[in-house]
Amino acid sequence: MRITGISTHVVGTPWRNLTYVQVHTDEGITGVGETRMLGHTDALIGYLREAEANHILGSDPFAVEDLVRRMKYGDYGRAGEIVMSGIAVVEMACWDIKGKALGVPVWQLLGGKVTDRVKAYANGWYTTERTPDAYHKAAQEVVARGYKALKIDPFGTGHFELDHDRTLYSVSLIEAVRDAIGPDTELMLEMHGRFSPATAVRLARELAPFEPAWLEEPVPPENLKALEKVAGKVDLPVATGERIHDRIEFRELFESQAVDIIQPDVGHIGGIWETRKLAATAETHYMLVAPHNVGGSVLTAASLQVGFTTPNFKILEHFNDFADAEIKKVVKGAPEVVDGYFHLSDAPGLGVELDIDAAAEFPQQQARFDLWADGWEQRKPKGTK
Numbered sequence: 370m371r372i373t374g375i376s377t378h379v380v381g382t383p384w385r386n387l388t389y390v391q392v393h394t395d396e397g398i399t400g401v402g403e404t405r406m407l408g409h410t411d412a413l414i415g416y417l418r419e420a421e422a423n424h425i426l427g428s429d430p431f432a433v434e435d436l437v438r439r440m441k442y443g444d445y446g447r448a449g450e451i452v453m454s455g456i457a458v459v460e461m462a463c464w465d466i467k468g469k470a471l472g473v474p475v476w477q478l479l480g481g482k483v484t485d486r487v488k489a490y491a492n493g494w495y496t497t498e499r500t501p502d503a504y505h506k507a508a509q510e511v512v513a514r515g516y517k518a519l520k521i522d523p524f525g526t527g528h529f530e531l532d533h534d535r536t537l538y539s540v541s542l543i544e545a546v547r548d549a550i551g552p553d554t555e556l557m558l559e560m561h562g563r564f565s566p567a568t569a570v571r572l573a574r575e576l577a578p579f580e581p582a583w584l585e586e587p588v589p590p591e592n593l594k595a596l597e598k599v600a601g602k603v604d605l606p607v608a609t610g611e612r613i614h615d616r617i618e619f620r621e622l623f624e625s626q627a628v629d630i631i632q633p634d635v636g637h638i639g640g641i642w643e644t645r646k647l648a649a650t651a652e653t654h655y656m657l658v659a660p661h662n663v664g665g666s667v668l669t670a671a672s673l674q675v676g677f678t679t680p681n682f683k684i685l686e687h688f689n690d691f692a693d694a695e696i697k698k699v700v701k702g703a704p705e706v707v708d709g710y711f712h713l714s715d716a717p718g719l720g721v722e723l724d725i726d727a728a729a730e731f732p733q734q735q736a737r738f739d740l741w742a743d744g745w746e747q748r749k750p751k752g753t754k
Contacts (some may be wrong), residue, residue: 373426386734389667495507529564569584614637635675667719671688
């Protein structure tokens with residue numbers, strides 16, 4: 370079997386574009402992969418066009434390791450977010466092809482299952498009025514849908530510092546959410562790499578009474594020493610990793626023991642097998658894995674292949690019930706959360722199919738995700754400036 374070409378389909382949303390790639394073969398089997406880009410979609414498509422000619426055409430889709438190696442190192446450049454995301458979409462499509470050809474789910478090809486279900490946590494649910502009452506109501510609705518975990522970024526436009534009044538307001542939002550969900554639902558706190566170490570430590574102490582399951586990206590991810598400083602002064606679990614795009618770059622993070630949970634993005638770190646390798650290394654450092662997952666349903670399905678086969682897998686992020694409810698029809702067989710969990714599927718490959726006609730209903734947008742804008746750009750109604 371050989372790859373005869375790839376096709377790309379971009380599904381637009383107001384705050385990011387979802388890029389789906391179909392990999393076609395001479396035996397008529399087509400696989401699908403997905404990633405999401407913030408402001409770099411055209412660059413990704415351009416890279417894939419060149420990679421198709423230089424590395425992908427004529428390749429054996431079963432030889433995933435070799436194809437990834439050539440795409441990563443064959444152009445004598447240092448692979449960053451765009452290259453690793455391009456690798457990811459092609460790599461997961463090849464796993465999809467392999468599973469379909471053999472009639473087995475991808476998780477079976479990765480060594481078999483270690484669990485029948487993967488816990489989900491809800492994200493995207495709090496794009497509502499930023500008040501305690503609105504957050505309380507929205508959080509109640511999340512729990513009513515069966516979720517047993519959810520995440521929130523309550524810090525507004527805080528950057529490096531958060532003054533006293535804004536701190537009190539952020540705490541009031543978290544207090545409202547904890548009251549709504551009760552003591553048994555996991556509550557993750559997202560900081561988006563906003564703060565200085567001193568601010569992050571102060572906020573962690575303010576938030577400790579609400580028993581967060583983790584503190585995510587408390588400081589900008591580029592400075593490992595700053596992260597170590599925070600980890601050494603707080604008693605809460607610390608999570609990071611979504612903006613690291615090569616598993617080799619996790620080495621110092623492992624050695625420092627500065628985090629408890631790593632959050633690779635399957636769509637940015639080179640795909641399913643690269644993530645599984647990283648998870649195995651994390652296991653030797655007694656760290657848990659909770660992938661970043663703010664793409665669509667194909668990326669969710671790919672992330673679950675890792676989850677079902679990974680002993681130290683904690684939980685999977687899920688946007689598709691909230692921020693992406695209107696585009697769920699783009700993917701057939703999309704994974705669903707039932708009573709707070711994704712359940713094992715025996716469907717061949719990734720178990721999903723892209724509906725290209727449905728995808729065409731959501732053309733690429735000039736999407737914006739401005740963390741420092743008042744109210745966040747992605748929360749504005751369509752058509753506003």
